[in-house]
Amino acid sequence: MGERRFQRGSRVERRRCGWIPCRYDTIPDRGRRRGVPSGPALMEIDILVAAALCAAGMLGFAMALVRTMRQLRETRRAEARLRDRERMLNDVIDHAPQGVASIAPDRRITNANPRLASMLSAPTATLIGATTDSFLPVEYVSRIFKSFEPAASASDTYEADCQARRADGSAFWIHLSITPIRQAGGTIDYFLATFEDVTAKREAEETAVANLAQLEKLNRLKSEFVSMVSHEFRTALVGIQGFSELIRDQDMEVREVKSVAGEINSDAQRLNRMITEMLDFDRLEAGKIHLDLKPLDMNELVQDAVERAAVTTDKHAVVAELQPGLPDVIGDSDRLLQVLANLLSNAIKYSPDGGEVCARTRLSGGSVEVVVSDHGRGIPPEFINRLFGRYERYEDKHAGKIIGTGLGLAITRQIVEMHGGRITVDSALGRGSEFRFTVPLAPAVGSVTTRSA
Known part of the structure; x- marks a missing residue:
């Protein structure tokens, strides 16, 4: 075997x-x-x-x-x-949504996760060994580190929002949290820091605060507007009531009756204008105003508006200076007449001492520019930026009581912008005001269109 x-x-x-x-x-x-x-x-x-x-x-x-x-x-x-x-x-640190870094007491970064590198737009290799000085203020970090006393408890943590710099120099907001990691004897070995980008959050908060301030301002302006309109309505109604009672109870000659009737008519027109302005503004805000756009002769519109304004005052010389041969513009005649009436009416109201009110036209590029100027007391610079806001009305103590809703210029601006034009103002105290607005020229082939607010 x-x-x-x-x-x-x-x-x-x-x-x-x-x-x-x-x-x-x-x-x-x-x-x-x-x-x-x-x-x-x-x-x-x-x-x-x-x-x-x-x-x-x-x-x-x-x-x-x-x-x-x-x-x-x-x-x-x-x-x-x-x-x-x-x-x-x-793995948790490498995939954390916040930036994480260990920082030595001399502000040198000993370790950093990818999120911090992405946040600072810098490679991780360049961060490790570098100091925090490149993206955080030196004094700020030093002050934080010094605030941790050696005898403090290991749970001490500093948290705050501060601005940081990316590698490209751009600034952004971070929420910074720093905790000291101590040795057995209590001395600080290193600092563990987390960084969260809160730029969007802070911008949202700032926007919310600004919106709240704007809402509070609008609420205040609306309250003032309601109070002012109520007063204006009562003033006009008291005049109508008083003059009508005078006609009813007194034996008056025809001339006197006509004079009183004229006052009643003036108060009624004032009421009508205020109600029209409020309704127009509400419709403009709601986007319910529609423009009937047609080719128009701007010189004819300006001349018509000047003639209407001239009959409302005896103290002012309302004149027109028209550039001849202007091409047609594209616009809504009724709404552009409303714009001109508002500007001419304001020029007369804010020139209590009289003087010349002039409306001029000229060709400006692809538009016709209309300028309405006066020689009144002017508008202070701090109010010019608010001039076209809703419910805003400049009260000139030297001009006496100004009648109106404060909506006229807000409506004027919206109508001009609906036409594709723009409106500006140049004014200074003591030398009057000059309002300019533009209306685009009509296309080569005339057409009828409708544009909504």
């Missing part, structure tokens, strides 16, 4: 060669290194060796070996758990 051959790596060969059998150990093939037992294999070796020592009468040594092996296993498990936790922590 031939010699019995053993399969390499078999349990039989392990016995013959003196290998301690273990579940994960094998005799390696030729040219390979022998595997090192671990885990359950190490546990089996532990038990078998202890059993062999006990059998040899070495009980104390066996127990010491078992304790040592168990401590070794626990140490390896603890190290494995620690490595897992470190990997998990690194």
